[in-house]
Structures are given as structure tokens and as C-alpha cells.
Amino acid sequence: MSKRFLYLTLTVTAFLLFRGSGVAEQLSVEVPSENEQRPKEVIGWVEPLAILPEDIRIEAKISPSFTTSTLHADKIMVFRDGGKRHVRFSLEGRDGQISTIERPIPEDVSESAIKAKKIVVKMALCFGSEKFEVDVLLSDRSGFEQEARIARDTLSGRFLVDPSKTHTLRPSCSEQGAAR
DSSP states (O other), X not given: OOHHHXXXXXXXXXHHHHTTSSOGGGOOOOOOOTTXXXXXXXXXXXXXXXXXXXXXEEEEEEETTOSSEEEEOEEEEEXXXXXXXXXXXXXEOTTSOEEEEEEEOOTTSOHHHHHTTOOEEEEEEEETTEXXXXXXXXXXXXXXXXXXXXXXXXXXXXXXXOTTOOOOOOOOTGGGTOOO
């Protein structure tokens, strides 16, 4: 239900209930205008992004039909540091540079998921000028052109996807100092 429809419904209802009583003139409902809401950015079906804070530049396929975002990971190794589980993996950026990344494994990831190599970690991403943290499944995406798949859990409330476009954004978070 749109805010405008809700506003109209409340206004008409108030008028009908209180007409002639003098109360209707005092009723007011504040609804933000459409101009006050931040518009969602339109992106294409393939977009560049950066893994932060390492600033590794990769490409992502934008897949709103999937629920979980994935990231290509080679040489996945689970280890303990200070009693906490961590994962170390390597990722090749678009520049050909291979980087080693370490992240803590969230407490809610089970041992059976780790054994099955279904490891989900939190990753900070720079997508255009926006920086946000998302859960990503580490997986072998070597058979795909893009190193990541961005799913609706990441897109929701942030972006609209135009499948006729690609490369509409340029990662710029670290250049503004927001990444570190």
C-alpha cells in the first residue's frame, strides 16, 4: 500500500467521521513526500564492486532471484584464533592480484556446515559509493565469469536492477576514506 493511498484513505475516513463537528479541520496526517525519500539507484545485471577493507576489485552478477550472495574463494582453510573460528581464503581480483583474506566465522555457522564447505561470513562491500556489510557464502565460482553473485538480501531496499544495463557503478568508498 503506498503512502499516498494511505494518506488519502485516512483523510477521507476522518472527513466522513467528523464532518460537521469541527474536528475534521483539526486532523492532520504528515506523510513524507516522494521527493523526501531517498531514491533507489538503478544498477545493471553485472556491476563492479570492492571487498573492504582490502579494496579488492571484482565483478558481481546481480541476481535478485537468489536469496544468498556468494563470493568465489580458493584455498579455504578454517582455523582457530584465540578460541574463535576463522576462515582464510584467497581471491583473485580483476587486476590479476591474488589476495589472502581472513574473516571470523559467525557463531551460528555449524560445524557440519563448515565440514560441508558451506561457510558464510560477513563481508564489507563497496558498491558504487555505498558501503555495507553482507553475509556471503564462500564457494567455488571458477566456472563463472564474475567472482561474486549479489542476491536480493543485499539488494533489497538499496537498488533497482535494469537487466539491459551493465557497469553503471564504480566502487568509490575507499577513495573517499569511508572504507578504512
